[in-house]
Amino acid sequence: MDKLSLGTLGQHLQQLRLEKGLSLSQLAAAAGIAKSNLSRLEQGNGNPTLDTIWRLAVQLNVPFGTLVAPIRVPLGEEGVEVRLLDQGKDTPQVDAYWMRCAPHTTRHAEPHTPGARESLTLISGRLEVGPEGATTTLAAGDTLTFAADRPHLYRTDDAWATLLLTVVYTGEGGTS
Amino acid sequence: MDKLSLGTLGQHLQQLRLEKGLSLSQLAAAAGIAKSNLSRLEQGNGNPTLDTIWRLAVQLNVPFGTLVAPIRVPLGEEGVEVRLLDQGKDTPQVDAYWMRCAPHTTRHAEPHTPGARESLTLISGRLEVGPEGATTTLAAGDTLTFAADRPHLYRTDDAWATLLLTVVYTGEGGTS
DNA sequence: ATAGAACGTTCCTTAAAAGGAACGATGAAA
DNA sequence: TTTCATCGTTCCTTTTAAGGAACGTTCTAT
Structure with missing residues (x-):
């Protein structure tokens, strides 16, 4: 419990x-x-x-x-700051985060629950993001949605990156 | 308060x-x-x-x-509560908001600067949103991007809606 | 009826949360 | 320098929330 x-x-x-x-x-x-x-x-x-x-x-x-509400983020990795903004109480469950990555930083993220998807919008900077091996590079204002039930990564080049990130747990909703 | x-x-x-x-x-x-x-x-x-x-x-x-949480939550004046989360300092400029709408509320928004686009992700509830006359209905977890240089609206039915919203002020300089 | 058990409430006691006034540390202005 | 303000912390006191054991009530079973 x-x-x-x-x-x-x-x-x-x-x-x-x-x-x-x-x-x-x-x-x-x-x-x-x-x-x-x-x-x-x-x-x-x-x-x-x-x-x-x-x-x-x-x-x-x-x-x-x-x-x-406890932060349910692995976090810890240097150069990456994550803030929980909101947790949806509907189905599917949606967690909303604000995230900032230092330059020349790569963050590897573990797969979420099966069917989970991430949507993100870049507020400033540049960011290479997506499932490992199928990443996309975003500029400020760009948005992207991808399957988050596989290992995925966030990588910055020589600029800071700030973004909004939502995780949609389309599988069976977990209560926290 | x-x-x-x-x-x-x-x-x-x-x-x-x-x-x-x-x-x-x-x-x-x-x-x-x-x-x-x-x-x-x-x-x-x-x-x-x-x-x-x-x-x-x-x-x-x-x-x-x-x-x-009482049945009615601290809401703004029109049943809409908006918080500025972040402002990008890059080009194009990006403003990030957290927004919550009471049930049975319609918010009409003025056009932003020419070329401006909004991207939003629904965290919980249901929301009808988009340029007036061309709205879409979203459920929790859905995302939408639309042109915000025309009058647009946000409308809830009988449920609260919580969402992330970013406004991208795409100036003359076209994004690659 | 009658005994038993569970219900929710009302005391009183005790543990602890909140308030208030110190304290040393830090920083800015005279 | 000295003075003064404000910072955050640490005591000590006061207030009060939580615990525990009554209580009257209601329902069921004997």
């Missing part, structure tokens, strides 16, 4: 806060909670109340579950 | 519990929390801990936010 990880909550909180350019004190004041409270949460300690989470979610302008 | 309503949480809890045919005692035991705790929550009192909500969500097998 799924266990609640307080660490990811803290990471998400801090990440979202920094993206907004807010200091810990500012966010705490804006949300109407104590600094000490927010500090603990970002450190991964504590077990916040619904009221506390709600106030933070409102201030950070994120759908409620986003703060808590 | 929106205030947290504990009443709706209680209603949702009870509704989901009854749908599953569980007694209050059973659910509390299965989730590993005290009966008194669950009883208070269903009555709309109390302010549950993240741990408590999590355990209930797991037992009821609902995505986390569902328990808390």
Whole structure:
């Protein structure tokens, strides 16, 4: 059974806060909670109340579950930053990510569930992407959809690449 | 900003519990929390801990936010909520948005600059979208690209729709 | 009826989350 | 330099959510 990880909550909180350019004190004041409270949460300690989470979610302008939902991304590889934007609750299940790749980086991705497809739109930079052996090179504004139930890769040349990425699990929908 | 309503949480809890045919005692035991705790929550009192909500969500097998999200979610003025995710700095310029539309909502959008195109991917729900008079209906996971230099619209039926949207401002410089 | 079991509620206690005021560290302005 | 503001953290106190054991009620079976 799924266990609640307080660490990811803290990471998400801090990440979202920094993206907004807010200091810990500012966010705490804006949300109407104590600094000490927010500090603990970002450190991964504590077990916040619904009221506390709600106030933070409102201030950070994120759908409620986003703060808590664990990032289901292998991530870790250097030069690649991935953010979970949203998780669809319909069938088929759809996960939406924002992704940024450093120059001269190759990310190999494992196959997803059978039938899964990825759609992506390049926001800036250039990116070679697709199933291994059948990749395509995209420029800013281009979109591509490909089968993601085989090993696939993302590769940048000498420029940064930023993109939106959605994974559609057309197979039996998994709940998380 | 929106205030947290504990009443709706209680209603949702009870509704989901009854749908599953569980007694209050059973659910509390299965989730590993005290009966008194669950009883208070269903009555709309109390302010549950993240741990408590999590355990209930797991037992009821609902995505986390569902328990808390009121029937009507924080929406923009016209039932449409839009968040800017990213702005490309390359050529062509690309703006990335996250967008959510309430049921039975129609949003008319003005034409963008000549040559502009929109690409969108539906994360959940259903959406009729496209240039006025030439719309398409999308389901979760579907993607669509259309010319956005004409008046276009987004329309939902009886379901919420969540989607990623990118606007590509294809200037004079043609993309190779 | 009567005993038993399960239901949901209401107390009281206890563990812990939130608030508040320190603290040292850092950075900018006088 | 010195001063002042703000940063994030760490205590300690206060508030309160969660646990536990009653309770009255309802239903079933004996």
